[in-house]
Structure formats: C-alpha cells, structure tokens
Amino acid sequence: MGETHLTPEIARHIIETVGGSGIPPEYGFQFFSVGLESYLKVIEDEYLTSYIRDGGAAFKMVIGMYGGGKTHFLYSIREIAWKHNYVVSYFPLSPDRTPFHRLDLVYAAIAANLIYPQEPSELIGGYERGIDSLIKRWFMDMVRRYREAGIPDERMRRELNTYVSSLGGYQSTSFRNAVRHAFLALLDKRDEDFNNIVQWLKGEGYDRAIHRRYGILQKIDKSSAFQMIRSLIEWVRDIGYTGLVVLMDEAERIPSMSSRQRESLLNNLRELIDECGHTGFRNAMFFYAVPDDSFLEGRAQIYEALRQRLSTVFDEELNPTGVRIDLEKAEVDPVLDLNQIGMKLARIYETAYGLRLPRRELAETVLNIARGAYNRRYGDVGYKRLFVQKVIQGFHKLRTSGEAVSAEEVGL
Known part of the structure; x- marks a missing residue:
C-alpha cells in the first residue's frame, strides 16, 4: 500500500476529529501513534x-x-x-x-x-464497505484480467461462467450459490438479482419465494451463523x-x-x-x-x-x-507516552493551521496537560482520550496567548 504525506487538509481533519470526540480518524491516526x-x-x-x-x-x-x-x-x-x-x-x-x-x-x-485493502487516498476520500462491495471488486478484477489479456467478450463471458461455477465446496451450499449468482448477476447486468442476493448475504432477511431461485435454501440464524462465517473465510481466500x-x-x-x-x-x-x-x-x-x-x-x-x-x-x-x-x-511511562503523543499532535496542529507554536511554551503546555490527564486515570473516560481532547484545546489557547497553558486552564 502507498504512503501519503501530512497535508494541511489531512492535518485539519485529524485535529477536528481528535479534538472533538477524542476518537482516532480512520486515516491519520498513524501520525500520532506511540507505544x-x-x-x-x-x-x-x-x-x-x-x-x-x-x-x-x-x-x-x-x-x-x-x-x-x-x-x-x-x-x-x-x-x-x-x-x-x-x-x-x-x-x-x-x-x-x-x-x-x-x-x-x-x-x-x-x-x-x-x-x-485500501490506499490512503481511498480512506481519505471515502470508500465502500460490505460484502456487496467486495463482490463487485472481485468481479471487476476478473474482468480486467481478461480484457488486459485481449480476450474477446464472448469468450470472457463463457470462461468467467465456468470459473465462478467451479468455486470450492463451502460449508454452506447456500453461501456458495449466493456468491456465484451474485457474480453472474453483475456479468449479465441484472441489478435486481444482485440486490436480492446481497440482502441475504448481509443477513438482512430470507424470502423463500425470492431466494430459492438462486439456490439459497436456508435463513441465517444462530444455528447457521458459524457455518456462514466459515464459508465467508473460505470464499475470501478463494478470490485471491x-x-x-x-x-x-x-x-x-x-x-x-x-x-x-x-x-x-x-x-x-x-x-x-x-x-x-x-x-x-x-x-x-x-x-x-x-x-x-x-x-x-x-x-x-x-x-x-x-x-x-x-x-x-x-x-x-x-x-x-x-x-x-x-x-x-x-506503557512503560504513561506520562512520557502522553508527552510524545502531544508533541506529534502539535506538529499536526501546526500543519493544519500553517503556524509554529513557541517551543518552550509548547513543551510546558503538553507536559502540564499530560500530567493532568494522567491524574484523572480513574475516571469514567480513559485518560488517553481525555488527554488528546484537552491538548488540542491547549494548543488553541497557546496559539492565542503565546503563553504556556496549565492543566487547570483546560479543565483538568
């Protein structure tokens, strides 16, 4: 997978997410990982x-x-x-x-x-998830291989039909039939059939009158759930x-x-x-x-x-x-870990706002808030989450005043 640099746009997204909810963003957490x-x-x-x-x-x-x-x-x-x-x-x-x-x-x-597997640009720009997206990706990858090899469409259709019909003997025959028919529905551009099959694959219900035509003969319940998980693992492996x-x-x-x-x-x-x-x-x-x-x-x-x-x-x-x-x-030294996280977040903050915080005051601010957050470690909210929220607040104050921020000034 490729790498991406910390741009002001990515940095601002990290600051908004971490400073708000305290939850790491799906992409960008790498820039402040410690320990x-x-x-x-x-x-x-x-x-x-x-x-x-x-x-x-x-x-x-x-x-x-x-x-x-x-x-x-x-x-x-x-x-x-x-x-x-x-x-x-x-x-x-x-x-x-x-x-x-x-x-x-x-x-x-x-x-x-x-x-x-996602590239950074896909994570940043948004991406699709779910077994339906995985089936579509599988289908597009197979079609691309045939087209890159210069194989005519009619022959490609025949060979893809043969390929998908030869998929392994999964523990759930209904699962095997479902992924096979979903693939063929994409090949034939039958959107309604694809959506009907995906509804079952995602555990969203079983309609015997609709699903039996695709060879789907069981509902997904507590008695079949492990069978479905096993079949899913086997299929993921089979498609590369x-x-x-x-x-x-x-x-x-x-x-x-x-x-x-x-x-x-x-x-x-x-x-x-x-x-x-x-x-x-x-x-x-x-x-x-x-x-x-x-x-x-x-x-x-x-x-x-x-x-x-x-x-x-x-x-x-x-x-x-x-x-x-x-x-x-x-964590060997929790306060030291928080301090390192804080300094990494400071770099992200500076990139987001296009500025440079005063170094001595920054170091003092981060250490003050690290100690204050760790002193709250027995509270309802984890001290790490509390720290990242409060240290972003501290950066805002430091940016405005130019003076070191105490733990008390951010409510610790």
Whole structure:
C-alpha cells in the first residue's frame, strides 16, 4: 500500500476529529501513534506474515478501558493486515445492533463491514464497505484480467461462467450459490438479482419465494451463523486474498443482560475461540476488544471454561501466543507516552493551521496537560482520550496567548 504525506487538509481533519470526540480518524491516526510498535510488530511477524498466511487461525482479546486506545490499536492492526492483502472487517459491538449473544447479528456485522485493502487516498476520500462491495471488486478484477489479456467478450463471458461455477465446496451450499449468482448477476447486468442476493448475504432477511431461485435454501440464524462465517473465510481466500481479519470493538458499556443472554455470549465466545483451532477457520484472525474482563466473573462451568481459554497473557518477548493483550501493560511511562503523543499532535496542529507554536511554551503546555490527564486515570473516560481532547484545546489557547497553558486552564 502507498504512503501519503501530512497535508494541511489531512492535518485539519485529524485535529477536528481528535479534538472533538477524542476518537482516532480512520486515516491519520498513524501520525500520532506511540507505544504500540512492539505489540504490532509481533502480530505482524508471528501471525499475519506467517502463521495466519500459512493456514492458521487465532483469537486475541484486547483489554483497554474506554478511551484507552482500543480503537487506535485495532485501526493499526487493520492497516498492517491490508498491507499483507487481508480483507478486514472492523465494527463496534453494541447492545442493540450487534450483541455478541446473537451470533447471527455478529455474522451480519462482519459481512456488512468487509473492506478490501485500501490506499490512503481511498480512506481519505471515502470508500465502500460490505460484502456487496467486495463482490463487485472481485468481479471487476476478473474482468480486467481478461480484457488486459485481449480476450474477446464472448469468450470472457463463457470462461468467467465456468470459473465462478467451479468455486470450492463451502460449508454452506447456500453461501456458495449466493456468491456465484451474485457474480453472474453483475456479468449479465441484472441489478435486481444482485440486490436480492446481497440482502441475504448481509443477513438482512430470507424470502423463500425470492431466494430459492438462486439456490439459497436456508435463513441465517444462530444455528447457521458459524457455518456462514466459515464459508465467508473460505470464499475470501478463494478470490485471491491472504485471509480475513475481524476486529470487534466493544464501543459502549454493555448493560445488564439476562442470564440466558449472558450464557449465549459466553458460549459464542468459547465456540469462536475453539473454532480457531479447527481447520474450518484457516487464514483468519479475530480480535475482541473489551474494557475489562469483568464479564468472566461467575461460578458456572462456562465461566471457568472461558477463563482457562483466556488466561494466557500476550507478551512480545516471552509469550506471543498468549490470548490476552493488555494495552496498559504496553506503557512503560504513561506520562512520557502522553508527552510524545502531544508533541506529534502539535506538529499536526501546526500543519493544519500553517503556524509554529513557541517551543518552550509548547513543551510546558503538553507536559502540564499530560500530567493532568494522567491524574484523572480513574475516571469514567480513559485518560488517553481525555488527554488528546484537552491538548488540542491547549494548543488553541497557546496559539492565542503565546503563553504556556496549565492543566487547570483546560479543565483538568
């Protein structure tokens, strides 16, 4: 994938996003990353360029408090995965739209958020996501290959028909029939058929009268969700990608669930971890990001079974096979890390506004706000998110006054 330089337009977008919500932008977070390099290098070297590429599968649980850098970390994983030609699905888990106790909705979220490798210009300018976009990209890539080879359209149509009919024997025959007929619908310019098929592939409903004509004979529910995920992984591999990386980000606190819902969540998580040890989940890596591991507190057998599966701790030197990635343990000196982030954001701020902040006052401002934010580390909002929001506010004050800004002046 290509690189891009920090332009004033990109810089201003970063400042507006980070200074407002405190959430990293989809492109631009790279310009102020600090402290994740060792973790990311191990994931790249030990997994994405070797074990996963060679047919393995893995599950990692990422632990980091709200505003503690989980999303930034997952975006970093996504960028590395794209570099190595993986399809990636990133999505937030939420109680109403994507609850983990409803595995059919988790499959639907994976399918709706699939993104093939993107260039910086595509990320900045906007891009399409979802299994429909991936099918279109697959179709266009195949057509381009034939046209570049100078093959006449009639012969191309025959050979593409033969090619798509020979797709592998996926666990779900309905999935195989769906992607095959979706490809042929694009070839024949049958938009309505394509949309009908994609509706089912995205888990948006099953109409027997409509879908059976495409060889789709099952609805997607909790009993078929894992079968669909396995088939999706196999198909992604068949159409030329290295594999699939799924990034699940618990973006808001999950309210109290019924005992049945909690048991379903735990069973689904246990089954997902176990599936990564089976051959049906080849070339796939799953990341489940949560604020803490309190959901494992319980006395029933399922709690103990999960605790055993999630007990090993990821360590870049001693145990890269560990399941738990604790983002706070990556920080040797949290205030120093914040200070480095702040100075990187200062450069972005200066690029955005075409100015240069006074150096001594800038260094003092960043350190003041870093210390103030870290002192709030036991609050409801992660101190990292609090810091990036407040340091942008501090830059605005420094720009106006020319004097160092204290933590108190930005509400810390």
